[in-house]
Amino acid sequence: MNIFRLSGDVCHLVAIIILFLKIWRSKSCAGISGKSQLLFALVFTTRYLDLFTAFISIYNTVMKVVFLVLAYATVSLIYFRFRKSYDSESDSFRVEFLLVPVAGLSFLENYSFTPLEILWTFSIYLESVAILPQLFMITKTGEAESITTHYLFFLGLYRTLYLANWVWRYHEEGFFDQIAVVSGVVQTIFYCDFFYLYFTRVLRGSGKMTLP
């Protein structure tokens, strides 16, 4: 464990909590892509199957359970409790265009052709594109509430810190997980455009982020 990965995990947890509390307290999921949240719940489900087969550490187990619970709780808020405020019109990204290539690639490019390994690989590839429906929804509506942009900021920060974690681990331990790194770089690139808008608009105190 290193400071980059620990702070990355904390940012990830903060992002998930920000989103959950935003929906819970505003009793609305307007502007939130339910599809992205479904994809994230799928990412955690397919990645954390080893929760029952491999014990890494208390921290690892606790964080996996927390991420799973919060992901499904958020999905249930969007699709059940506050479903009247779910803007399915704007949340129109065709997720099958993500799931099919990701599933296909996880069968082609993996470390070993075993169910657990293929599901893990699927979750790695899927995580790199899971935010796209949310980013697409923001471009479609042309705006995002500032709390939603803070959610995306912490999510992007978590990914950026993971890149630093991999540099550190390669330098310190010679650790290099090619699938995770390549997929993580692609995922972080998707946040670059958002980061630009975030730093130039939201942090300028304009509150809402409106796209040009």
Place this chain on the structure above:
Amino acid sequence: DPDALPKDEL
């Protein structure tokens, strides 16, 4: 080979 590594990252 990476798959021998425990998947210790979240």
